[in-house]
Amino acid sequence: MFRKLLLATGIAAALLAPVAASAQDVKTRIIRFGYGLSESSNQGRAVKYFAEELSKRSGGKLKLKGFGDASLGSDIQMQNALIGGAQEMMVGSTATLVGIVKDFGVYDLPFLFNNEKEADAVLDGPFGEKLLKSLNDKGLVGLVYWENGFRNLTNSKRPITKLEDMGGIKLRVMQNPVYIDMFNRFGANAVPLAFSELFTAMETGTVDGQENPVTTIQSSKFYEVQKYLTISRHVYSPWIMLASKRWYDGLSADEKKILNEAAVASRDFERKDSREASAQSIAYLKEKGMQINELSPAELERMREMVKPAFDKYAADGGAEVLKDLQGAIAASRK
Ligand code: TK8
Structure with a gap:
């Protein structure tokens, strides 16, 4: 009797197991996910959240391993690793994508967005989507935008209360021509660096x-080497979650769905968390x-005036259409 029961349970389990597995076409996969900031940063917290969501939604099969502190390389190195298929995923700045899709530089023009609400509407709407899609024939899949945030200036020389104070300051900028042009116009000496x-x-x-958002100035401990912080909010900077297209194309429809939905959940978590953290950072x-x-406000107005030619230069360098589209999308977000 007991043996029969054992046998019966064994058969039932054997019959049920493939049913459960085939309900979702998901393989066990290790996903190497690289990022530039520390594990304790807003970026690190959101990577952890994303890993948990993936695990939950895949019954533990999609295993994301986060690599913080640029331990898999700088943003640009990781983008190339994704294109080549040597790494599965990353999150990094949109600004460093300009070598792959030039139009991403449009987000870096100064004083475009007034607030986070406008940024969310534009990035998650048709404009942001279109730019994500433009990565597909370059070997990348753009999943969602996270918030890096409004950027502010720090330096070790002097407080910056007016434009002239920036004169001659050797200022690291992201590796992107829009930033180099902007800060040279402000009178600083722009130095592009990873x-x-x-x-x-x-x-x-x-x-x-x-220059970076206050959350990064805090999590990367820049206060140890920088005395002065100037709240300028000159650019709203998105982060972008990327997957290797080579890798992504090999996923099943179920796996893609899980990945996409977990990415959206991570975006919502990350923005809320970053905004809460940002409010604490100044203190x-x-x-x-x-x-x-x-x-x-008067100084900010002078800065706006001074960088107007940067917009003309951007348009003349082939960016006219994307700039017009972005400005249209921002205007629509204000209605
Ligand atoms: C982190 C960078 C960072 C960005 C920068 O890898 O480079 O200043 O703001 O967040 O992407």
Whole structure:
């Protein structure tokens, strides 16, 4: 009797197992996911959340391994690894994609977005989607945009209260012509450099300053090597989650669905978390000894005036259409 029961349960289990497995066409996969910031940053927290979502939605089969602190390489190196199929996924700045799809530089023009709400509407809407799609024939799949945030200036030389204070400051910028042009117009000496080399460059005095959202200034401990923080909010910077197209194309429809849905969930988590963290950062940085000032509306207006020709240059360099589309999308988000 007992043996019969055992046998029966065994048969039932054998019959059921393939049913459960075939309900979802999901293989066990290890996904190497690289990012530039530390594990404890807003970026690191969202990678962890994404890993958990993937695991939950795949019954533990899609196993994401996060590699922070650019341990798989800088943004640009990782993009190339994805294209070649040597790495599955990453998150990084849209600004460093300009070597692959030039139009991504449009997000870097200064003072486009007034607030996060406009950015969300434009990035998640048809404009942002179209740019994501443009990566497909370059070997990349753009999944979602996360928030890096509004960028602010730090430096070790002097407080920046007016444009002229930027004069001669060696300022690290992302490897992107829009940033180089913008900060040279402001009178700084723009030095393009990978994020992964930035801390050391500031520590050794190779550069005097940099610009990033307050969350990054906190999580990357830039306050240890930078005295002055100027709230300028000159650019709203997105992050973009990317997959290797070579790898992605080999996924089943079920796996793609899980990946896409978990990516959207991670985006919503990341934006909320980053915004909450951002609200705490200023007080934290002050406590760490940074001297903080806000640029006056009048100074911001002078900066806007001064960089107007950067827009004309961008349009003349082949960006006219994408710029017009973006400005249209932002205007629509304000209605
Ligand atoms: C992290 C970078 C960073 C960006 C930069 O890899 O390079 O300044 O803001 O977030 O993508």
